[in-house]
Amino acid sequence: MIQLARALAISRKDVESYYGKPPLVTWGLLFPAVLILAVYIKDRAGYLDVAPGIIAMTLLFGNTSMAAIVITFEKRSGTFERLLLSPLGMGTIILGKALSAAAYGIATSIVLAVGLKACMGLPMARPDVFIAGLLIGSCVFSLLGLIASVMVKEVFEAMTLMNFFRFPLLFLSGVFVPFAQMPGWLKPVAWLSPLTHAGEMIRFGIFGETAFASPWVPVAASLIMFAAVCVLSGLSFQRYARR
């Protein structure tokens, strides 16, 4: 409990310092909203097909970028060293940093979804699964951002490293082409992508249907990936701290 309180303190401070800044919130909302609006103007019915993917993409880019930028920035300014010198377990630091990034991604996605529902009639068949998709997806993506942040020294290096896998994922994870419509040979690759499963949970939340046999499939896959990135981020941070 003591360490949890300290993790929450780290998150609160990060929201205050970085995530709560108006330009960042605006950017986090404007980018996906404009993308969806562009599709809506072209095809008023077809925008619904890409909305779940774009919300998932917003999570992926927002969370990985912000988590990586914040830690890389703090490493350079020396403030991250303060955390390592404080009486905090490595899990506390990871939790604190991941929670704030995840909160940012979840908040912007919810505001985006509420806006789309109010302005464009976005359905919401299973809000609970939608929220679960946001929660698990944002945690996985935030942890991926944290892992990238301890592998590099500069912010641009973190961005380059993450873009190396983020852009291919956009085309492999059902963002623009739903999983059900993908060619058969691509589906096994899409299965390995965390974006696919977050996107499918969000899609199920919106439409009440999924390309998988059951909505529990992407939930289970996301949880397994979450466990994997938890272990990986723990190992990466331990390695960084004892460099």
Place this chain on the structure above:
Amino acid sequence: MRQNESETQVAVRVAGLSKAYGDLRALDGVSFEVPMRRVFAYLGPNGAGKTTTINILCGLLERDGGEVSILGRDVAADPVLVKSRIGVVTENSNLYPELHCRRNLEYTGELYGLSADRRRSRAESLLNDFGLMDKAGAPFGTLSRGMKRRLTIAAALMHEPEILFLDEPTTGLDVPSARSLRDLIRRIVGGGATVFLTTHNLFEAEELADEIVVLIGGRIVERGKVSDIKRRIGGARCLTVSFSQSVSGGDVLGVCPAIRNAELQDGALKFEASDLHDAIAQLVAFCNKENIRMNDIGIREPSLEDAFVSLLAGAGKSDGKDRP
């Protein structure tokens, strides 16, 4: 390793500490003890291994060998507990530039598990003690370098640590700020904390430290009280004498065996005295014989800097074989 070292008045005990980066031996069997409630200075040239030692003591770096005990605990085995009892001020003032001073202190308090009331009262008290109350609402990034340094030290004291590690505390500060910081360090020790100081500033070490250790090439080459080291290593005392008429160094050296190395400096003769009493007696006898008066005489004790330079020169002759 002994337990409950706080009861035995040892704040830090290091035995046979070693660390290598590839082929470079950064620390090679370093051993020392830091008594409680003292200022302990850890000196050495760049690359001597000072920061490596501090990083190991603070749990930022794993050691290759040896034992480290902070207040009776091994930081590698019990990092959270040890870190909760020490404060660390790194070479750079590394608080959060966007947070204002009070929030920086309170956030630090949160990381150390202080209650909300305690955080508020400690922040208030430290802002007051460190002369920063009028800057409480200013973002850290807008402070002068001296104020940043003071607030960084204040943040390290939020949880009232038993040991404070200070890495180059006055680097880059102007003279009044550095002096004010040294006064602060004395007050911190007066309050019951132990200060572990690393510095290049030998004047600072001489002013503050009760004991020093000199590290060169990853090995301890000297340790002890400042006065002892100066006497042992710093060499002879210097006499500076101005005479009523022109005198050459050779004239004096020929008749004053207690004096050596005469050198003209700013119109006065500077000598080294192997024995002060004999040197002055011989100088007076010389003046009486030659019917010359001494207009002025100055005596300078060897400084820690003299001792340090001697150690570096000695190490330069003998070292370099083991370090790639």
